[in-house]
Amino acid sequence: MTLPALGWQGLVVLVVFGVSLLIATYSTYAERVIAAFLQDRVGPDRAGPFGLLQPLADAVKLFTKEEFFPAGANRALFVFGPCLAMTTALMSSAVIPFGNVLQFGETAIHLQGIEINVGMLYVFGMVSLGVYGIMIGGWASNNKFSLLGAIRAASQNISYELAMGLALIAVLMISGTLSLREITFQQSSAAPFVWQDIFNWNVMKQPLGFVIFIVCAFAETNRTPFDLPECETELIGGYHTEYSSMKMGLYLFAEYINVFVASAVMSVIYFGGFNFPFQYDLRDWLVSAQGLELVTASNIITILGLVGLFGKIFGFIFFFMWVRWTLPRFRYDQLMRLGWTILIPLAIFNIMLTGGLITFGVIK
């Protein structure tokens, strides 16, 4: 990689970082507005037009709160916990392909932080590291409720990561690669769009796998109905009971970034990533009927694909919030039973089904 190309790639990384933070910021606002609308209320509308400055007000509030350390807490680990949660949450968005290539003369900018051929493994490694942030924070607080919340988070993540990984194996059997960019390209459609091409999206080949994956994604991001680690009716605040000020803010932020990353991963793996129907037809039409150059037309398609991917991501984020304000929380034994006795056997059945379908050439 040449030096200017490296510079452009660095810029992309910075933009991805900033966009993750921005989306997490406004997720807090969106959560409150959606919650309000689902409950026939108004929601935050005081700070700025439609309350759009509410996240800023929240940040100012969190920053000016007292930094509290509980007695007997392990100070170093107490600070390290939220840092780790935030860092791992931010790192996992690095490998997500947000768009295809933007071509400007000689320079080609890949709209992806970094392309590695084990992208999917990287994301799941990062997500499972994220639970250490919760574990360390809960343990360092020297509070039995925090510890219980942390243990719940750990056991829940381990249980659901199994089913999640098994659901992914079925996708791997079809795609044959772990690279998220490759998986995206496999889901694109050919130049004259035919309606059979919508079956290129993995969700059409793996409907059961997708249902298993999205249920596990709810559990991995500690969202309702699986938000037992911070279940306030039993555990006060769970692992962040003792946290105040911006350390608390980091935990809350990490959760929303995880929601964003989970939505992005689902969009890329199951919903075609930056592909959208008629993309190559549109490009050819731009070239032949509008007289644009092929490079310009491709760039336009890339930008439309980027917008489309973010549309999918926002749809999933909305779904996360919609479910949160609809379903009550599971009981802990129900959560474990669902994970171990239902989702894992279902995922294994899905693998066998996929293998059978591949063997008999129904899907490829």
Next chain:
Amino acid sequence: MESLSNRAKVLTKKPMTLAERAYLPAIFQGLSITMQHFFRAATKKQITIRYPEETRPFSPVFRGLHVLKRDEAGRERCTACGLCAVACPAEAITMVAGERKKGEENLYREEKYAVSYEINMLRCIFCGLCEEACPKAAVYLQADKMAPPRFERDEFIYGKDRLVEPVTPDNRSKRGIQLTPEQADKLRTQLA
């Protein structure tokens, strides 16, 4: 035994069907219910009243913040007789009476007037007995205004500066004695 209310239900514990055990149909049912609420909140007017900008409509007989009326010539009607203070069950009204000097005939209607007139809104129970007691039709409780919340206790003691209604006829309180349009025009030319 027959039930007393006729509303008793016999419960049967029958096993759940497959759809009920799968739980997903119930989830989608719940999601559709919340989505209906979402669109209802987004399109129809919410029941919430955004308080400082919107207020709940008052009843026409609502008794709110007091006003000291002026007469049709713009003079204060109050003659500081003290009947309102006597009638007040909460002892919220105090006043100091003074004698009208020469040249103040356009300010005060009677020869005696209230130099200071204070109502403590924290004591007041808004019963309206002062309004009934007033022989000069000077004090009224407005139907459309309330004593707003404040930070300090002494800000709730309303003096004449906040009780006497404005001189301009258009800003007069709608409660109590109303000016006829001719009287209002006459007063406006007199002030100009």
